Amino acid sequence: MDNITHARVLKIALPIVLSNATVPLIGAVDTGVVGQMGQAAPIGAVGIGAVILAAIYWIFGFLRMGTSGLVAQSHGAKDPAETGAILMRALLIGLAAGAVFILFHRLLFALGFAIAPASAEVEELATQYLTIRVWGAPATIALYAVTGWLIAVERTRAVLVLQLWINALNVILDIWFVLGQGWGIEGVAAASLIAEWSGLALGLWLCRPAFAGGQWHDWARVFDRARVKRMMQVNGDIMLRSILLQGAFTGFIFMSAAFGDVTLAANQVLLQFLEITAYGLDGFAFAAESLVGQAVGARSVRDVRRASVLTSQWGVGGSLVLGIFFWVAGPGIIDLMTTEPHVRIDARSYLPWVAVAPVIGIASWMFDGIFIGATRAREMRNSAAISVLVYAVAVVVLSGWGNHGLWAALMVMNVTRAVTLGAVYGRVERAAA
Structure with a gap:
């Protein structure tokens, strides 16, 4: 395995x-283009349709993480045949999941509208939008596998190229179909559909080393029972972990509603800061996935430790920069996101929580990357279960502090995740030994 340096970490992280x-x-372009139609209903329809799709696609995020860890290990072990076979298994899972999604889309969309009801006009337009977008499900889910493979082999510049292609094509077609051709909401959906399938085609081309030598259609290897079982176990545990954590964040929003509309709106604004944090720090966690995974595959405890330390150093540095940025620029960002004076005041009062959130949460996020690389998914699942339980207890204990108590409970959950994963970090090194 090549030397793990700061430059190598940044080469992986910065493109992400x-x-x-x-x-x-x-989302901004879709909303802006539809907004030119001069009607409120199409904007709402695109918004609710996108939320429903995001919620369903989010379930399959395990495919990216599981693929990344497994491929990194086979790459580190210099086993190109297994590297290609893993990608093929993941692609088959993604395409099959997308086909099932298409088969049951009416039921899933009806459930989505039941959870987030809207006016009859908005639901009708959203149905038109979703009925077109659903045909992109196999491509979108399969792209998780492609992205995971590229991250694992340190080709994150290719991930950047792929994302830029999908987004740029979507924007161009949005403008052409809606403003040029007058296709309305169906034009927005068609633009996304074409961008998704062309993105998959480009992604497969970027992954062409995985298809060299014919290992991708070595069906005895691709469907090897032991390897398939391991992949399903890793993906299953990651999926359960993600559902638990998503449930905690969803509960945060629901519980915010108990404090009134103003506080709910303030929390919604502040959660966008956490989204910025995830976007800003993901690159370092992804670098940990790739480098730790390769070190485990190469059976190098020293490289596992060095990869964990170097990526975490950059993660901590990034978290400090974001925390200071939120503290200094936070009030101005809040004013850009809302003009309602009471929401502005309320959001400012809770701003210190999001300023410290990156610093408090960075350990748990970096451990996620480290454990994904080592495919220690069971430990991640157990950590999430314990952390969500502690979070629930903290919500009750700190309820007297109102919304401050709710934010404090969220911080407690992240600390618990870090502590529980840190306590079993030794298993990552033992996996390499």
């Missing part, structure tokens, strides 16, 4: 940070 910075662009 830049790639993440383009993600909010799509």
Whole structure:
């Protein structure tokens, strides 16, 4: 395995940070283009449709993480045949999941509208939007596998190219279909559909080393029972971990509503700061996935430790920069995000929580990357279960502090995740030994 240096960490991390910075662009352009139609209903329809799709696609995030860890290990072990086979298994899972999604889309969309009801006009338009977008499900889910493979082999510049292609094509087609051709909300959906499938085609081309030598269609290896079982176990544990954590964040929003509309709105604004944190620091966690995974595959305890330390140093540095930025620029960002004076005042009063959140949360996020690289998914699942339980207890104990108590409980959950994963970090090194 090549030497692990600060330059190597940054080479992996920075393209991911830049790639993440383009993600909010799509939602903004979709909203802006539809807004030119001069009607409120289409804007609401695109918004609710995008939320429903994001919630369903989010479930399959395990495919990126599981693929990343497993491929990194086979790459570190210099086993190109298994590296290609893992990608093929993940692609088959993604395409099959997308096909099932298409088969049951009416039921899933009806459930989405039941959870987030809207006016009859908005639901009708959202249904038109979703009925087109659903055909991109196999491509979108399969792209998780492609992204995981590229991160694992340190080709994060290719991830950036892929993201830029999908987003730029989506924007161009949005403008052409909606403003040029007058296709309305169906034009927005068609633009996304074309961008998704072309993105998968480009992604497969970027992964072409995985298909060299014919290992990708070595079906005896691809469907090897032991390897498939391990992949399913890793992915299953990661999925359970993600559901637990998402449930905690969803509960945070629901509990915020008990403090009134103003506090709910303030929390919603402040949660965007946490989203910025995730986008800004993901690159270092992804670097840990790749480097730790390769070190485990190469059976090098020294490299596991060095990869963990170096990526975490950059993660901590990034968290301090973000924390200071939120503290200094936070009030101005809040004013940009809302013009309602009471929401502004309320959000400012809770701003210190999001200023310290990156510093408090960085250990748990970096441990996630380290444990994904080592495919210690069971430990991640157990840590999430314990942390969510502690979070629930903290919510009750700190309820007397109102919304401050709710934010404090969220911080307690992140600290618990860090402590519980840190306590079993030795298993990562033993996996390499």
